[in-house]
Amino acid sequence: MGYQEYLVARELVSTFGQPILAYATLISAILLLLSLYYLVKREERLIEYSIKLLQVNTILIALGFMVLMWFHFKIYNTIEVIYPEYVTAYMYQTSGIQLTSSRFAIPLWIETEKLYFWALCLSLFAWQISRKYRDSAKGIIVSLNVILSLLVIITYLYSNPFNEPLPIVHSEITNWSQAIAAQNPQIVGQIAMQLFGRITYYYNTMYMWTHPPMLFIAYASLAVTFAACVFMLFKKDDVYDKIAYSHAKIGYLLLTVGMLIGYPWAVLAWDGDWWWDSKINGSIMMWVLYSAYLHTRIHLCKRSMWEVTAILGIVCFISLIFTYLLTYVVPGIHSMAQV
Amino acid sequence: MSSTNSRSKPDFNLNFNLKNYDYYLIIVTSIALMMIGLVCVFGVWYSYDLYSTNSNWQSTIQFPEYISMMNMYVYPFVLVLLLSLGLCIPKRIVPRAALIKATFVILLLTLVASVVGGMELGITFILLMSIAVQAVVLALTILKSGALTFEREGYLIQIGSSLLHLGTVLFIFDFVSMRDSVYHIPVFWVVTVLMGIGTLMSFYPSEISRLGRKIALR
Numbered sequence: 312m313g314y315q316e317y318l319v320a321r322e323l324v325s326t327f328g329q330p331i332l333a334y335a336t337l338i339s340a341i342l343l344l345l346s347l348y349y350l351v352k353r354e355e356r357l358i359e360y361s362i363k364l365l366q367v368n369t370i371l372i373a374l375g376f377m378v379l380m381w382f383h384f385k386i387y388n389t390i391e392v393i394y395p396e397y398v399t400a401y402m403y404q405t406s407g408i409q410l411t412s413s414r415f416a417i418p419l420w421i422e423t424e425k426l427y428f429w430a431l432c433l434s435l436f437a438w439q440i441s442r443k444y445r446d447s448a449k450g451i452i453v454s455l456n457v458i459l460s461l462l463v464i465i466t467y468l469y470s471n472p473f474n475e476p477l478p479i480v481h482s483e484i485t486n487w488s489q490a491i492a493a494q495n496p497q498i499v500g501q502i503a504m505q506l507f508g509r510i511t512y513y514y515n516t517m518y519m520w521t522h523p524p525m526l527f528i529a530y531a532s533l534a535v536t537f538a539a540c541v542f543m544l545f546k547k548d549d550v551y552d553k554i555a556y557s558h559a560k561i562g563y564l565l566l567t568v569g570m571l572i573g574y575p576w577a578v579l580a581w582d583g584d585w586w587w588d589s590k591i592n593g594s595i596m597m598w599v600l601y602s603a604y605l606h607t608r609i610h611l612c613k614r615s616m617w618e619v620t621a622i623l624g625i626v627c628f629i630s631l632i633f634t635y636l637l638t639y640v641v642p643g644i645h646s647m648a649q650v
Numbered sequence: 651m652s653s654t655n656s657r658s659k660p661d662f663n664l665n666f667n668l669k670n671y672d673y674y675l676i677i678v679t680s681i682a683l684m685m686i687g688l689v690c691v692f693g694v695w696y697s698y699d700l701y702s703t704n705s706n707w708q709s710t711i712q713f714p715e716y717i718s719m720m721n722m723y724v725y726p727f728v729l730v731l732l733l734s735l736g737l738c739i740p741k742r743i744v745p746r747a748a749l750i751k752a753t754f755v756i757l758l759l760t761l762v763a764s765v766v767g768g769m770e771l772g773i774t775f776i777l778l779m780s781i782a783v784q785a786v787v788l789a790l791t792i793l794k795s796g797a798l799t800f801e802r803e804g805y806l807i808q809i810g811s812s813l814l815h816l817g818t819v820l821f822i823f824d825f826v827s828m829r830d831s832v833y834h835i836p837v838f839w840v841v842t843v844l845m846g847i848g849t850l851m852s853f854y855p856s857e858i859s860r861l862g863r864k865i866a867l868r
Contacts, residue, residue, distance in 0.1 A: 560853040560854070563849065563853075564846075564849045564850065564853060567845055567846070567849055568842065568845070568846045568849075571821075571838075571841070571842040571845065571846075572842065574838060575835050575838060575839075578834075578835065586717070586825075587693050587697070587716065587717055587720045588697070589693070589694045589697050589698065592690040592691070592693040592694045592697075593690065593694060595686070595687075595690050596686075596687040596690035596691060599683040599684070599686045599687045599690075600683070600684065600687050602683050603679075603680040603683040603684050603687075606676045606679050606680045606683070607676065607680050609672075609676055610672075610673050610676060613673060623680075630687070637694065641694060641697070641698045641701070642698075642701045642705070643697065
């Protein structure tokens with residue numbers, strides 16, 4: 312076990328994962344066209360085809376996710392960072408944590424895997440909606456197919472997790488392996504120090520395993536609320552509100568707990584004033600808007616409140632997309648963007 | 651104001667009854683929440699603007715100025731939110747007229763505290779008052795007080811709603827007044843538990859009750 316075995320696993324992930332995502336993207340493109348055609352022409356037989364395509368797509372995405380899981384498991388099994396004694400002693404002195412070695416327990420929602428995980432969650436929600444509301448909410452099923460198709464195509468084009476799997480993790484593992492091979496104690500110590508921080512406070516933290524996935528599942532659930540709210544604008548049908556509200560509940564619960572879990576992590580990781588950072592602003596905005604949506608919904612039967620609630624549900628989702636994009640557009644402590 | 655609205659809107663009752671009271675409170679709460687959202691959007695735009703002129707702006711005097719400005723803009727809406735929470739949750743225990751009068755007194759005392767000791771003291775005062783009110787409501791709810799009947803019926807919803815509102819107020823208090831305290835993070839975890847359980851109970855009362863019955867049967 313070691314670096315060579317890791318490299319073979321990484322190669323295999325690309326070999327198996329690339330065609331899976333390519334087929335899922337192709338199906339998504341067909342599903343997108345089919346769904347748009349249905350929204351214009353309303354031909355009933357298209358619904359059956361689109362549900363079947365959605366099911367195939369969900370299976371493919373889930374299969375790809377299993378490949379990623381296997382890869383993460385392989386990383387954990389093959390790579391072990393053994394700290395030099397003085398690094399262990401120094402880290403114990405400064406952080407109180409005594410570790411002689413670490414393994415990479417990489418979460419499945421980092422780097423290029425974020426959008427893929429979001430797409431997986433959304434496809435599962437879309438499948439559930441298509442089973443439960445096949446007869447009563449065809450429009451929402453088709454709209455979710457449109458959103459999912461776009462998400463899969465964007466993932467393939469801009470955030471393909473099989474193209475170059477986990478590039479940052481890969482460079483860290485490669486640096487470590489090269490340092491070990493060169494047998495230069497100074498460089499080994501230097502890289503071990505860096506990896507201690509990355510593994511202990513980032514990859515292997517409870518926060519990293521709970522905060523992002525809760526938010527991505529919430530995003531997927533709230534995409535369903537968005538689709539239902541769009542239909543609420545055109546027709547006063549209780550089923551639309553039922554779908555919107557039931558998914559807003561899941562989304563809001565995960566959003567609230569997920570965001571709260573991120574708070575102590577921020578306090579630990581970002582010393583000083585990080586409040587009112589762009590991403591924090593966006594997250595608060597999203598949360599207060601969803602709180603407003605849930606409040607207005609209580610009086611849905613009052614005059615104009617149906618429309619107000621529907622519009623608010625749509626605005627909420629726009630704020631969600633805005634908040635997600637902030638990471639890449641607006642610089643800040645919780646951001647990857649640069650001006 | 652309420653009677654004028656009642657006459658101009660046919661689907662409203664002539665009396666300013668409890669449902670209308672709830673309705674207006676929810677409108678006020680929603681507007682306050684949306685305004686906080688708008689302040690956040692302004693913050694994003696403002697910080698982006700500062701970044702584009704100086705990428706190191708957070709190390710300059712502009713950063714504390716920005717933090718103070720954002721606090722100043724958001725405090726009035728947080729104040730409205732806290733007042734509306736104070737008017738909403740205990741409305742079934744205390745007569746509404748007395749509740750409105752008490753809210754005005756609290757608002758007045760908050761304003762006095764803000765003028766005398768600064769905005770932070772004012773907000774700390776109203777937060778402590780809100781925590782006291784929410785805690786009493788929660789205690790009464792748990793004791794199954796006969797005086798309590800919430801907008802949405804169900805014992806679990808009542809407790810959930812009380813926990814959620816207490817958690818929200820406690821979170822703001824923990825953040826505003828306890829940031830430098832050693833209890834900051836422990837209190838924060840209490841908030842997380844309150845809000846998590848509160849949201850679960852408010853959203854899924856029948857499922858929780860079914861689960862409770864199943865466990866009791868075993």
